[in-house]
Amino acid sequence: MKKLLLFFILITSFGLQAQNPELVLKKDHKIDSTKIIIPDEFYKREEQVIVQLLNFYHYKKQPLSDSLSSVVFDEYLKALDFNKSYFLKSDIEKFEPFRNKFDDFIKEGNLEIPFSIFNLFKKRVNERIEYIKASLKNEFDFTTNETYKPDREKEDWAKDENELNEIWRLRLKNEALQIILTGKDFQKAASDLVKRYQNFHKVILQYEAEDVFSIYINSFLQTIDPHTDYFSPVNSDNFNIAMKLSLEGIGAQLRQEGDYTVVASIVPGGPAAKSNLLHEEDKIIGVAQGEDGEMVDVIGWRLDDTIQLIRGKKGTIVRLQILKKEEGDNAIPREIKLVRDQIKLDEQAAKSEIINFDHEGKNFKLGVIKLPSFYTDFEGQRLNKPDYRSTTRDVKNLISKLKEEKIDGLLIDLRGNGGGSLQEAIQLTGLFIKEGPVVQVRNAQNIIEVDRDPDPTIFYEGPLGVITDRFSASASEIFSAAIQDYGRGIIIGEKTYGKGTVQNLYDLSMMIRNNERKAGQLKLTQAKFYRINGSSTQRKGVFPDVIFPSQYDEDEFGESSRPSALPWDQINTTQFSKYLDLNKVIPILQKKHEDRTKNDIEYQLIVDEINENKQARKQKEFSLNLETRKKQKEEAEAKKKKRDEEKAKLLGIKIEEKKEVENPNQNNSKTDYQLKESGRIIADFIIAKVG
Numbered sequence: 001m002k003k004l005l006l007f008f009i010l011i012t013s014f015g016l017q018a019q020n021p022e023l024v025l026k027k028d029h030k031i032d033s034t035k036i037i038i039p040d041e042f043y044k045r046e047e048q049v050i051v052q053l054l055n056f057y058h059y060k061k062q063p064l065s066d067s068l069s070s071v072v073f074d075e076y077l078k079a080l081d082f083n084k085s086y087f088l089k090s091d092i093e094k095f096e097p098f099r100n101k102f103d104d105f106i107k108e109g110n111l112e113i114p115f116s117i118f119n120l121f122k123k124r125v126n127e128r129i130e131y132i133k134a135s136l137k138n139e140f141d142f143t144t145n146e147t148y149k150p151d152r153e154k155e156d157w158a159k160d161e162n163e164l165n166e167i168w169r170l171r172l173k174n175e176a177l178q179i180i181l182t183g184k185d186f187q188k189a190a191s192d193l194v195k196r197y198q199n200f201h202k203v204i205l206q207y208e209a210e211d212v213f214s215i216y217i218n219s220f221l222q223t224i225d226p227h228t229d230y231f232s233p234v235n236s237d238n239f240n241i242a243m244k245l246s247l248e249g250i251g252a253q254l255r256q257e258g259d260y261t262v263v264a265s266i267v268p269g270g271p272a273a274k275s276n277l278l279h280e281e282d283k284i285i286g287v288a289q290g291e292d293g294e295m296v297d298v299i300g301w302r303l304d305d306t307i308q309l310i311r312g313k314k315g316t317i318v319r320l321q322i323l324k325k326e327e328g329d330n331a332i333p334r335e336i337k338l339v340r341d342q343i344k345l346d347e348q349a350a351k352s353e354i355i356n357f358d359h360e361g362k363n364f365k366l367g368v369i370k371l372p373s374f375y376t377d378f379e380g381q382r383l384n385k386p387d388y389r390s391t392t393r394d395v396k397n398l399i400s401k402l403k404e405e406k407i408d409g410l411l412i413d414l415r416g417n418g419g420g421s422l423q424e425a426i427q428l429t430g431l432f433i434k435e436g437p438v439v440q441v442r443n444a445q446n447i448i449e450v451d452r453d454p455d456p457t458i459f460y461e462g463p464l465g466v467i468t469d470r471f472s473a474s475a476s477e478i479f480s481a482a483i484q485d486y487g488r489g490i491i492i493g494e495k496t497y498g499k500g501t502v503q504n505l506y507d508l509s510m511m512i513r514n515n516e517r518k519a520g521q522l523k524l525t526q527a528k529f530y531r532i533n534g535s536s537t538q539r540k541g542v543f544p545d546v547i548f549p550s551q552y553d554e555d556e557f558g559e560s561s562r563p564s565a566l567p568w569d570q571i572n573t574t575q576f577s578k579y580l581d582l583n584k585v586i587p588i589l590q591k592k593h594e595d596r597t598k599n600d601i602e603y604q605l606i607v608d609e610i611n612e613n614k615q616a617r618k619q620k621e622f623s624l625n626l627e628t629r630k631k632q633k634e635e636a637e638a639k640k641k642k643r644d645e646e647k648a649k650l651l652g653i654k655i656e657e658k659k660e661v662e663n664p665n666q667n668n669s670k671t672d673y674q675l676k677e678s679g680r681i682i683a684d685f686i687i688a689k690v691g
Contacts, residue, residue: 037115037209039209042517043111043209043210046519046520049519050217050230050508053506054224054524057444057504057524058524059225059501059525060224060525060566064103069104071223072106073095073098073099075220076220080117080215084155084156085167085171087120087157088158088160089160090160091157095113098113111213111216114216125200129201132172133194136172136193136194139186139190140172142626142627143625144624146624147621147623148170148173149621149622152167174622177624178333179193181332181633197300199300200300218230223564225564225565227503227523227525229522230520230522230523231520231522231523233518249312250318251267251270251271252264252265253267259299260285261284261301261306262283263278263282263283263284266278268372270341273416275336277336278322280325281557282324283325284321285321285322287306287318287321288320288321291319293319295319315341316339317340318337318340321333322335326616329619332636332637348375349389350372351369352367352368352402354366354405355676357683359680362683362687365405365407366407366411367407368411369398369413371391371417373417374425374428374476375420376388376389377389377390391427392424392427395428403460408683409462409465409685410462411678411679414476415471415472417472417473418471419474419476419477419499420475425479426453430455432483432488433453433488436576436577437574438453438482439529439530440529440574441528442528444526463682465678466480466492467492470496470497472497472542473497473498474497480496480542481542484545486579487580490545490546490582490589490682491543494547494550497541498539498540498558499541500530500538501525501527501528502526502528504526506521507519507521508522530571532573532576534571534572535568536570538569539560539568540568545582549606551613589688592684593681602650602651605643606673653671
């Protein structure tokens with residue numbers, strides 16, 4: 001994956017104020033563009049301990065070899081210069097003789113060559129900044145018919161400085177054009193771009209040995225599997241604080257990918273989740289404070305510096321400039337406004353509603369339980385508090401109330417649920433089955449443990465549906481897979497993420513005794529999940545019984561899109577008894593769904609939008625002619641406006657100029673098409689069972 005830093009952090013305040021909209025420099029840090037960064041013995045020892053932990057505990061016993069060394073070499077170059085925009089071909093050729101020696105370097109704790117590569121990268125950044133400042137002094141000719149390809153991953157390295165200058169001329173012309181399309185003139189665009197790259201330059205100049213070690217060691221770890229990461233001491237501290245204190249901020253987890261800050265996940269119950277304006281894989285390119293604060297360009301910034309701008313007190317406003325993932329490389333920057341808030345457990349907890357509708361001449365009343373995560377109050381459980389909160393307890397209470405309303409069926413909504421407590425996934429499954437296995441876990445020693453429903457009773461026996469999407473992962477997949485394997489309910493929606501691995505965190509300070517320095521932490525993959533039928537959820541995820549169109553294909557988003565993801569495999573099935581054989585009814589439900597949606601205008605609008613976004617993401621070359629790009633922008637905006645108006649008319653929603661009274665994309669029982677159609681599918685299921 002294209003990452004400069006691999007740490008995921010919750011956007012929380014911890015009592016800190018939002019920083020001034022200037023680059024946050026380390027305290028007493030003096031910038032020296034010629035400073036050579038050299039590793040010391042501490043990092044050598046830390047690297048060796050990491051290798052020892054991998055050898056002992058990692059699920060995948062990956063031997064260090066020349067073939068792995070070659071992959072590490074390429075990953076490290078990607079981590080520094082993922083788009084081949086700084087190094088020259090001669091630079092790569094200089095280090096090519098070491099391609100098959102990185103396995104030896106890792107064993108020995110030898111960091112000389114990796115640090116030499118970074119120091120050369122730093123030099124090349126210095127040179128690029130000078131070119132950028134000189135190039136932006138004169139306005140580009142936006143009347144020519146040149147084109148630009150932003151993705152250079154499969155291109156060769158520039159053979160000399162002249163070729164690299166031409167690559168950058170087109171890049172800067174494209175970036176200036178993107179800014180101009182937001183309503184600014186060239187002078188302002190040039191000023192913004194110079195500031196952007198000067199900020200990036202300052203970031204690189206601030207790097208210390210710990211930062212370089214972090215980039216390098218994570219490049220190695222990502223070749224083992226995508227969920228094994230090294231957290232530097234600073235990032236470890238931030239992570240621990242985020243886990244211990246109440247959440248206060250926008251409610252998002254971020255990661256760094258190349259020059260961009262990318263949304264890794266949305267925290268249930270937070271401002272981002274409630275707004276429905278910020279989603280997974282969106283890029284944050286600017287941050288502003290309050291209603292009218294200056295928008296600060298954060299492309300190229302360090303992740304922790306961007307976080308400093310986003311953090312702030314509850315009740316304060318932060319404005320973000322974002323690029324939507326679904327719109328691809330030519331996404332039009334858009335501004336959103338969020339009010340920072342404290343994220344309470346109650347807001348992350350399961351919630352229920354009842355939807356009433358007529359279907360095939362009958363009235364149906366369905367209960368819906370939205371489950372954002374699999375949570376539990378570990379501390380309350382440990383202290384045996386009688387009223388401690390947990391997913392299973394909350395869902396059980398909600399079902400009791402829904403039973404009193406005499407619901408005809410139940411939908412469990414797992415869309416966007418990235419997982420959580422394994423134990424809660426097992427216990428929740430137990431509410432819908434009488435007894436039996438729920439999941440199998442195989443560790444690095446090839447020992448298989450079968451986790452079973454601890455409760456010998458069944459709490460809800462009625463018709464059941466589970467809604468999933470591409471962001472349903474881990475514990476969500478365990479629950480939905482068990483429901484599917486038992487034939488206990490219908491899985492509806494999109495194919496799930498496919499994360500079937502288990503991680504543990506190791507504090508390296510426990511193994512490296514040093515009173516003066518603190519070591520980092522290692523998150524390490526130690527086991528894999530398997531369904532009760534023996535199939536792993538890894539890579540493949542859970543395939544719905546009735547499938548909805550997805551915004552993302554497997555090669556774009558999900559575990560299968562990660563090159564180093566552990567493979568899918570299977571083990572022996574466990575002994576379990578199915579509740580229903582749904583093989584005959586599922587084709588009927590799928591056919592009814594297809595017949596119903598064939599002429600459904602709302603459904604077709606959704607499909608059109610998905611197809612347009614997919615097509616936009618496939619586009620890899622863009623015009624640098626201003627009039628052409630203006631026309632493309634106007635056409636895209638006109639299509640979106642027309643689609644929103646048609647959708648609003650269908651739903652009876654009023655849209656005012658530049659302000660939506662009710663967002664037609666906001667999920668609720670009235671506007672949420674997937675929820676409405678899932679209800680109709682369960683109604684078909686009830687009719688089929690009765691018939």
